[in-house]
Amino acid sequence: MELVRDRESSKALLLAVLVVAMACAMVVIAYGMEQVAPGVHDAFHDFRHVLGIPCH
Amino acid sequence: MFGDFKNGVVAGVVAGVLWGCGSMLVNSMSGAFVFEHSTSFNFVVFAVGGAIFGVITSGFLVLLGNRLPFKGVFPKAVLVSTSLWLVLRLGGEGLAITVPERYHPDVAQTIQGFLLAVALGAVLNLFWKKNPAS
Numbered sequence: 429m430e431l432v433r434d435r436e437s438s439k440a441l442l443l444a445v446l447v448v449a450m451a452c453a454m455v456v457i458a459y460g461m462e463q464v465a466p467g468v469h470d471a472f473h474d475f476r477h478v479l480g481i482p483c484h
Numbered sequence: 485m486f487g488d489f490k491n492g493v494v495a496g497v498v499a500g501v502l503w504g505c506g507s508m509l510v511n512s513m514s515g516a517f518v519f520e521h522s523t524s525f526n527f528v529v530f531a532v533g534g535a536i537f538g539v540i541t542s543g544f545l546v547l548l549g550n551r552l553p554f555k556g557v558f559p560k561a562v563l564v565s566t567s568l569w570l571v572l573r574l575g576g577e578g579l580a581i582t583v584p585e586r587y588h589p590d591v592a593q594t595i596q597g598f599l600l601a602v603a604l605g606a607v608l609n610l611f612w613k614k615n616p617a618s
Contacts, residue, residue, distance in 0.1 A: 450540050478516070481597065482576040
């Protein structure tokens with residue numbers, strides 16, 4: 429019982445970490461933060477414009 | 485929690501990839517922005533970007549769904565997706581004000597972005613499976 433609960437907690441924690449990591453990625457992509465991820469500005473340039481986020 | 489977290493993340497990925505690819509199609513028809521990269525490159529980029537936006541939207545829907553003032557999944561999903569887009573857009577507006585030589589807002593792209601945010605909520609609604617135990 430305890431083991432099942434631990435496994436469920438670990439799974440929930442992993443998914444929570446995944447969502448937080450994705451949230452960071454979303455902000456980096458949305459604003460093209462080259463300092464955080466070099467190349468992200470150019471790679472997601474068209475995506476950003478299509479979503480209406482200000483760009484150069 | 486509103487629904488199962490794992491199901492929500494899976495629904496977010498699937499809905500996001502479809503939404504991302506659909507966004508390319510919508511922009512091709514609207515002409516709000518002329519693509520600068522090749523279609524094949526953008527196909528991958530929009531799928532990855534869409535998956536990320538989909539996961540975030542579904543993650544917030546799982547966390548906040550029970551506290552939102554609507555009964556159905558559709559209005560809740562649309563409220564979450566448009567709110568996220570609005571936060572990002574306002575951040576972009578802040579960048580446009582502080583660094584005007586680099587960030588240029590565009591009205592047509594903004595309207596298109598808002599409508600696509602509504603569409604993300606609608607697509608997520610299609611793939612959402614509410615956990616009966618929640």
